[in-house]
Amino acid sequence: MDSKYNLVGGKSCPKFPTKKPATVVNFGSSTKKARLDQRPTEVTKLGPGTLLQQRKSLPVYGVRNRLISEIQKHSTVIIIGETGSGKTTQIPQFMHEVRLDKNGIIGITQPRRVAAITLSQRVSQEMNTDCGAIVGYTVRFEDVTSECTKLKYLTDGMLLREAMLDTLLMSYSIIVLDEAHERTVHTDVLFGIVKQAQALRDEKLLKPLKIVVMSATMDVDHFSDYFGSVPILYLEGRQHPIQVFHALHRQDDYVFSCLVTIFQIHQDAPANQDILVFLTGQEEIEAMARSIRLIVKDLDGKCPCLKVYPLYSSLPSHQQLDVFRPTPQGMRKVILSTNIAETSVTISGIKYVIDSGMVKVRTHHPGTGLDVLKVQRISQAQAWQRTGRAGRESSGFCYRVYTFQEFDAMLKNSIPEIQRCNLTNVVLQLLALEIDPLTFNFLDKPPKELVNGALQQLKQLGAIDTVEGTKLTEMGHQMALFPLDPRFSKILLSAKDYGCLEEILSIVALLSSESVFVIPPSKREKAVAAHTKFFSSSGDHITLLNIYRSFSAVTQKKQWCHENFLNMRNLQYASEVRSQLAELCQRCKMQMSSCNQNVDQVRKCLVTGLFMNIAELQRERQYLTVESRQIVAIHPSSVLYSLHPHCVLFTEVIQTGSCYLRQVSQVDPEWLRDIVPEYVQQHRLLTLVS
Numbered sequence: 046m047d048s049k050y051n052l053v054g055g056k057s058c059p060k061f062p063t064k065k066p067a068t069v070v071n072f073g074s075s076t077k078k079a080r081l082d083q084r085p086t087e088v089t090k091l092g093p094g095t096l097l098q099q100r101k102s103l104p105v106y107g108v109r110n111r112l113i114s115e116i117q118k119h120s121t122v123i124i125i126g127e128t129g130s131g132k133t134t135q136i137p138q139f140m141h142e143v144r145l146d147k148n149g150i151i152g153i154t155q156p157r158r159v160a161a162i163t164l165s166q167r168v169s170q171e172m173n174t175d176c177g178a179i180v181g182y183t184v185r186f187e188d189v190t191s192e193c194t195k196l197k198y199l200t201d202g203m204l205l206r207e208a209m210l211d212t213l214l215m216s217y218s219i220i221v222l223d224e225a226h227e228r229t230v231h232t233d234v235l236f237g238i239v240k241q242a243q244a245l246r247d248e249k250l251l252k253p254l255k256i257v258v259m260s261a262t263m264d265v266d267h268f269s270d271y272f273g274s275v276p277i278l279y280l281e282g283r284q285h286p287i288q289v290f291h292a293l294h295r296q297d298d299y300v301f302s303c304l305v306t307i308f309q310i311h312q313d314a315p316a317n318q319d320i321l322v323f324l325t326g327q328e329e330i331e332a333m334a335r336s337i338r339l340i341v342k343d344l345d346g347k348c349p350c351l352k353v354y355p356l357y358s359s360l361p362s363h364q365q366l367d368v369f370r371p372t373p374q375g376m377r378k379v380i381l382s383t384n385i386a387e388t389s390v391t392i393s394g395i396k397y398v399i400d401s402g403m404v405k406v407r408t409h410h411p412g413t414g415l416d417v418l419k420v421q422r423i424s425q426a427q428a429w430q431r432t433g434r435a436g437r438e439s440s441g442f443c444y445r446v447y448t449f450q451e452f453d454a455m456l457k458n459s460i461p462e463i464q465r466c467n468l469t470n471v472v473l474q475l476l477a478l479e480i481d482p483l484t485f486n487f488l489d490k491p492p493k494e495l496v497n498g499a500l501q502q503l504k505q506l507g508a509i510d511t512v513e514g515t516k517l518t519e520m521g522h523q524m525a526l527f528p529l530d531p532r533f534s535k536i537l538l539s540a541k542d543y544g545c546l547e548e549i550l551s552i553v554a555l556l557s558s559e560s561v562f563v564i565p566p567s568k569r570e571k572a573v574a575a576h577t578k579f580f581s582s583s584g585d586h587i588t589l590l591n592i593y594r595s596f597s598a599v600t601q602k603k604q605w606c607h608e609n610f611l612n613m614r615n616l617q618y619a620s621e622v623r624s625q626l627a628e629l630c631q632r633c634k635m636q637m638s639s640c641n642q643n644v645d646q647v648r649k650c651l652v653t654g655l656f657m658n659i660a661e662l663q664r665e666r667q668y669l670t671v672e673s674r675q676i677v678a679i680h681p682s683s684v685l686y687s688l689h690p691h692c693v694l695f696t697e698v699i700q701t702g703s704c705y706l707r708q709v710s711q712v713d714p715e716w717l718r719d720i721v722p723e724y725v726q727q728h729r730l731l732t733l734v735s
């Protein structure tokens with residue numbers, strides 16, 4: 046590729062089915078300033094060799110012995126390495142090879158489930174064993190490990206959960222906190238938990254716990270200081286070079302610029318060189334996927350066959366994993382992804398990365414209690430992570446559809462999640478560990494109002510007695526057992542009082558899964574008509590229950606789902622989640638119960654956990670939330686969209702431009718007075734006053 050590149054306007058310029066005229070995106074290579082180009086890179090040409098040859102050509106392999114000796118010498122080390130240097134796949138294997146795991150397993154945390162799954166599959170392959178044997182993974186609702194597992198890839202959230210059962214984490218000899226630079230809330234909390242476990246094990250003369258922190262960014266002094274000036278090991282180089290290009294001019298529509306760039310690459314590059322595009326969210330991705338498919342139809346076999354794969358977190362797991370399969374010969378895949386493919390993962394075949402420079406971030410506002418989803422610029426660290434997804438199997442290219450000046454103006458690192466997200470779940474987990482969240486030794490303390498907001502919510506849910514309190518009630522202890530948002534744990538635990546545990550289990554399981562509705566754009570009317578059969582005028586929760594009940598009753602599930610435009614895998618997944626939740630309920634000594642057709646009981650039970658999520662109709666379609674006094678509307682996907690009931694309970698609010706309530710049910714304001722009298726007293730409900 047030339048360093049200056051006119052992306053549209055070549056002789057085979059595609060037609061774009063958009064309103065806009067095709068613009069031009071010119072790119073310049075940022076040779077001097079690009080970080081990857083500043084460092085001497087070790088370039089090894091790889092043929093289709095064996096996995097062992099591939100492993101040996103990774104930069105980390107050359108320093109294996111020094112690395113092992115440093116890890117053996119110190120109880121905690123920080124390792125920095127560029128993307129693709131081999132940190133995540135190799136270092137755990139090195140430690141296993143010298144039997145550092147003889148007294149316990151090596152746990153490697155990952156911020157995302159897709160990374161934990163694909164990494165453990167890759168490492169199993171490299172070690173020539175089945176996934177789930179020596180190497181395995183644990184993610185929420187899925188445990189693929191066995192008694193002989195020595196290397197366990199797990200999400201940071203799962204390790205935190207394990208810490209609740211054993212604060213000393215005795216089954217582990219080494220804990221690797223990977224991708225620490227991402228600063229997810231769970232990794233941040235784990236810093237404190239593993240540090241404490243290490244100190245306590247030393248104090249009690251138990252077997253030692255080794256901690257390895259791995260990061261892809263250089264600013265790790267902070268991590269080192271936190272553990273008491275521990276050594277920092279720097280791994281130089283990456284396996285394959287990546288050429289980075291920036292747009293020469295500011296682009297005013299990053300989505301369109303990405304689309305243009307995809308087709309310019311597609312026209313020039315040989316087949317089987319795949320493209321990964323970073324966008325911000327599901328809707329944007331699905332819209333671009335449709336545009337690409339339309340353009341491809343117009344190309345008339347002039348280019349290799351192009352297959353589009355969306356990748357976002359609400360996509361069912363199996364569809365996410367499809368993306369990782371090699372592309373059939375003669376084809377090209379283009380993956381449109383959110384930031385879930387940004388760190389840790391290797392997607393086979395990716396030669397080109399196109400970076401929009403944007404990301405959708407969830408931020409919690411303690412004042413209003415609202416979680417707001419906002420599209421914003423990424424940080425430089427994220428830009429380098431995205432770049433690093435190319436050049437993993439051979440050299441690669443990264444096209445940034447923003448100028449170098451824009452890159453230069455980006456924040457160096459993203460704001461840690463703990464500074465901006467809803468902390469209710471984390472605070473509950475800390476309290477279950479008998480840790481006071483107000484005095485906990487956080488790597489960076491979260492804002493006090495976020496912690497207080499979480500304590501306040503836990504008090505309202507009955508998990509603690511007082512806001513200042515650090516002791517969980519019995520209800521709080523039970524709530525902490527469930528891998529759910531505390532509001533849903535509360536609903537499950539209340540179900541025994543309303544005699545509807547069967548129903549609540551189904552609803553909570555469905556809310557924990559991806560959407561069960563399938564609405565193909567070409568068969569929209571038919572799909573909606575099929576779904577209408579299940580609709581309940583009382584709202585979305587009972588509608589979900591109707592679907593689950595029918596699904597459980599039929600024997601020909603596949604055909605039934607197909608006829609009713611429902612996603613069978615998601616329903617099956619929900620059914621697995623349901624079984625696991627039912628087991629946890631049994632552990633809490635809860636009896637199974639069903640309210641059969643008296644589904645008012647179900648909605649009353651939902652109020653026990655979601656009473657802070659009530660909104661009242663103001664005027665046509667406009668609602669006011671009782672807790673945060675926000676103007677909102679019911680999301681068009683809700684069955685209540687055109688019914689506008691007086692008082693509704695909702696599962697979540699999303700703000701993308703306007704504020705929308707999702708998963709909504711009608712409630713009778715009188716129920717609120719019975720179920721949460723104190724809350725009603727504190728918050729004036731208009732309907733109750735009149």
Ligand SMILES: Nc1ncnc2c1ncn2[C@@H]1O[C@H](COP(=O)(O)OP(=O)(O)OP(=O)(O)O)[C@@H](O)[C@H]1O
Pocket residue numbers: 103126127128129130131132133134135163167261284388389390391392393433436437438
């Ligand atoms: N699933 C996979 N398929 C093919 N190759 C892979 C796979 N996983 C890893 N590799 C190879 O191993 C290399 C090192 O991957 P690894 O995840 O260990 O790097 P890393 O240093 O942890 O980088 P990052 O932090 O970006 O994930 C990759 O660049 C790639 O060549």
